[in-house]
Amino acid sequence: MSGEFMGPPWQADWSKEAEETRDTLPADGREALLAARAELVTAKDPYFRGIDSDLDLPSSMSVEPVQSTRPGGMHVLYFGRGRGWLRYHFTPRSPDPQIVIDEVFWQ
Template sequence: MTGAFMGPPWQMDWRLDALATRDALPEHVRKMVDEARAELVTAKDPYFRGIDADAGLPEAMSVEPVRSTDPKGSRILYFDTYKGWLVYTFKRRIEDPQIVVVEIFWQ
């Protein structure tokens, strides 16, 4: 390793309960989750910081902080026009930075 910060595509991991929830969703919803996953792992900045930082996402998706007082904390990615969401954190490390999905919901 050269010590330089790695960039996209990012690694992604799931908490076991979030993965079980994802696997229990209908097939068409799992496809939307996979599309959301693809957007996250290829994002230049998984925090989506700044004004309109998530403007490059498809219309049915958006990202915002879970808590506005914690700018480097968890994020929520809405998909299916706010019918579902993924809550994730980004572990920014020199070696093996990764996105960790901690919760998923769809209604």
Template sequence: MIDEPPRPSWQMDWTKQAQDDFQSMPAEGRDLIMSARAELVTANDPYFRGIDADASLPHWMTVRPLASTSPGGPHIVDLAGGRGWLVYTFIRRHTEPQIVVTDAFWA
């Protein structure tokens, strides 16, 4: 038996603050965040690395590193032209890799 690396669907966890912020958003923001969540947990690489790696994402969603000097660190999902965002880190453990959302915002 070959021990294959983990594949999507990834688990997603939220910090308490991010979860509280998400729950207090208007329905429009929650809907877009849940759509973005669906894209993240089913992506082969939640960091969308490489040229045009995020070409298949919806037009209202972009993914980039939070700091260009840390491409393997936290990433931000910009939603609806900057009206909202999610900041997350992908923890690439061999067993149970997961995405941890640390910040959620909607204006």
């Protein structure tokens, strides 16, 4: 490996809590969540930085940082037309960049 920064598709991992929530969602919630995850792992920049950078997302999804003062920190991806969200962070290490999904919510 050359040590260069890799691009999408990104590796994704789930916290135990997020995984347990994912596994108990109703079928429509799980389908929406997996579609959101697919958008996240294939995004050029998982933090969707810049003006209108999330325009490529389906209209049922949007992304924002948890804290506006930490654009490189935790983010929330809303999916299912606002019925659900997942909280994640991105670790841009060179050999193995990874997205970690910490929390999932569906209503």
